[in-house]
Amino acid sequence: MARGAFWMIAMNWSMRLIGLVNTMILARLLVPEDFGIIAMSMVVVGFLHVFSEANVDLLLLRKADVSEADYNSAWTLRIMTGIVVMVLLMAVAPLFADYANDPRVTVVIQILALRSGLLGFENIGVVRFRKELNFRREFLYQFYRRIIYFVVGLIFVLALRNYYALAVAPPLAAVIAVIISYRMSPFRPKLDFSRVGQAWNFSRWLILLEVARFVANRTDNAVLSRTQDATALGNYFVAVEIATMPTRELVMPLTRALFPTFSKVAHDPEQLRTAFLQVMSFVSTFCIAAGLGMALVADHLVPVMLGSKWSAAIPFFFWFAIYGVATGIIQSITPFFVVIGRERTVALLDVAYIAVLVPTLIYLGNTQAIVAVAIGRVVCRYLYLIFVLAMMRRFGGVPVAAIVGTIWRPALAGLAMAATLNWLPPIVAPDLAAQTGMSIAFTGHLLSLVEQFLVGAFVYLGTVCLLWVLAGRPAGAESVVLGLVGRRLAARRSS
Template sequence: MQNLTARLARGSMWISASRGIVNLLGLLSTIVLARLLLPEDFGLVALGTTMFLIVQSITDLSLAQALVHHKDPGPAHFNTAWTLNTLRGLVLAALFAAAGPMTAKFYGDPRMATVMYAFAISLFLGGLANPRRIMLQKKLIFWQDFMLQVSQKLAGVIVGIVVAVIFRSYWALIASVLAGQIVQVIISYTVLPFRPRPTLKHARELWSFSVWLTLSQMINTINWRIDQLLIGKFLGRSDLGFYTVGNNLSVMPTRETTLPLTQTLFPAFSQLRGDPERLRRAYQRAQALVTAIALPLGVGMALVAEPLVLATMGAKWLPATAVIQAMAVIVAIQTVGSQVAPLGMALGATRTLFVRDTQLFCIRLPMIIAGMYLDGLQGVIWARVISGLISTGVNLLMVRKLIDLPVREQLAANLRCFAAVLVMSAAVWAVGHGFEQTGKLPALLIEIALSVSTGALAYIGTSMLLWLIAGRPSGPEREIVTMLGKARAKLARG
């Protein structure tokens, strides 16, 4: 167990470094491109991106997860995965390109055809990815993945900004995607050599695990992306630009800080699936730690959304503030049960995940349509909040079913976190209402800095005080204190 914990810690450190750099690059890219481009440009490309992700998920064979779950995949398994992905990429690229003129006609914008052609190229490139890369995650080795992720993002950011400065066109967003994907494919074969050989020898074996996971991912992606297609069609490209940029910024702090841990959970849970009690303890510890990190970041992002948008992107993006405030909070709350996905995959309960995602889709879609009809973009935001709360409850019940962990115990592990976030919110609210809203950049930056530092001190101080009052029980506070102690000891030895 100690060896596994150490490997998880090292893996999380590499992923943390990777996601930290990617996060900063992504934030830089968003701010610069938002200054140079119009909300309509973001909305136009968001339509293509949404259709790209939906088509990709509908046809995703989930071969990476199947290879992680396989006890001992050999060269023939990787060749089979590469062959299936390449064939899929070719077919999808052709279909996407053929749909370009029809899509442009449907949305009444001839530019959509060229957007579709560009994403057809992206689909083809995606099919050429090195399938051996997933073994890095299976063995909890992440430094090579660090190189891939950072290189891909850096190339995309540089190319996107250069194109935006020269042309001031939506093509900057597309060029960023294509450049990043080309670099990712090239480097994946450089850091992990692999000479693919076409074969379908193990297609049925890999598919037997991934079929339900593929269907689940298909429903899940449609569930989370169809709102963008509806907004683009019925509310317009500008509203879609506000919605997509606001949504991306809202989840950034939560996603980027918790991903280093959550990416290690599937392979880690897979190694513990034969020991129910250890798996139950590992899940509860991981879930509590993720929420303890994500919840204050999500709520904090919501509290500083308005001055942050004004300072970084300008007044023309103020309508995105409402999206950031609502989505940042609800996405953070959903982490209370979000680790059910790696847990279900580790236990082979992919059919159960599919059933869950189908149920949530049937709940979420009608709510979004009704919200859009009743109150436009604001109605969509409320539908996202309500459906997010419902999905959190569904996830808690599913965890109880999978590992016999009562819902009250799942929530009890987060009570100190909930209380500390309330104190933090009150402190940040007080700071924000102490500033005169001049809209000037120096005042905005000072307000953001004071709000963030006050919130951090209030959250950490309250969390530690409640932990000490409770008698230093097991929980995320002990995990963090232990990690800090080990890091201090290593520094002292060095």
């Protein structure tokens, strides 16, 4: 499990590092308004694209005896849903542009629609990388896609210097993804309708789950597309994407690695619960450190990463970094539910969540300042986390006390880090700025960011270790990491 998770985490962090550099460059070449137009367009594009994905890869991963007909039928279903979604997007683009009161959205949606149709032809054989636990191959496949997309996208941004560059890049990336998938996998799929119905019966609940999650994640964008201009929405959109990146990009690849791994121990409930609690220990330790840490340094991190013209994004960045903590923990629970055959339960839980979230965001978006929408999402997300943890006891047989036992140490360490950084004074360095040729503002932000990062990391890690020792050194992330470090040091001494 650890090896697979390592490759999946390495894959997504490599891609996200590329994406982060890309975003930092784009933020300086473009303006918030450009990102706002894309954010408006992605409300409808992202919603319909969920149906084109179909999640048939999870069926192939869960099924023990997978035949060629299963792969071919899954590929056929992807093509069908992708083409249907592409046509629908072309048709609804003008309607959504009228809703958003921005005619520029029409063409952007129609360009982005091509991605859904193209991705349907991706070689389904690449699923075998995960099926066979060949995560190194999966890492290379995803990495090649991303690096080429980065280069092509950057070329278009440098050439066009407007939002069209952001719209053209995803369809081009889809073409590249399809080509690479056939280069890396020897499997050659064929149209086959024999098991499309079976694939759809499995996928429909997972599609419902993804629709619920999309609505939960993008309702605010839909509301703000109507009530805010493109500049305000651009600040909001970029803040969401960057602030939730660390927690999201640890947990998403981890869940991809956990699904086949959990499947192999699903026959032993006790072993499955033990594996789940170990994962929860790692996820909570990282998510609290990364999410809360980014929230605490938002005043300095945003100017350093994006530039001074993005200062309006700081309040959103703060709240969504905190939001990312709960989201990361929730996402780590999903593979457990799916492995025990409770994907319907997860989907219905998400439907119940959005039944509360959507009216809340609609009310706040139409009556309050835009930052109130961000706060509303955070409050609803943490209430949902509490509810999901309670459901783990009923459906997964995992006591709430056992889950709390994996979370309380990083939670207290996070509070200690917050108290310390709140007390720490910022650094102002006009002399150093003059010597380096950098602006006083940028230098002050950069030095304060480095100071807060080092102090925060020291306090957090020190507190986690201290609490672990005081708790009697229970099994968890601390014991695994320290055991690994100890074995490495022993191996070096012996060599």
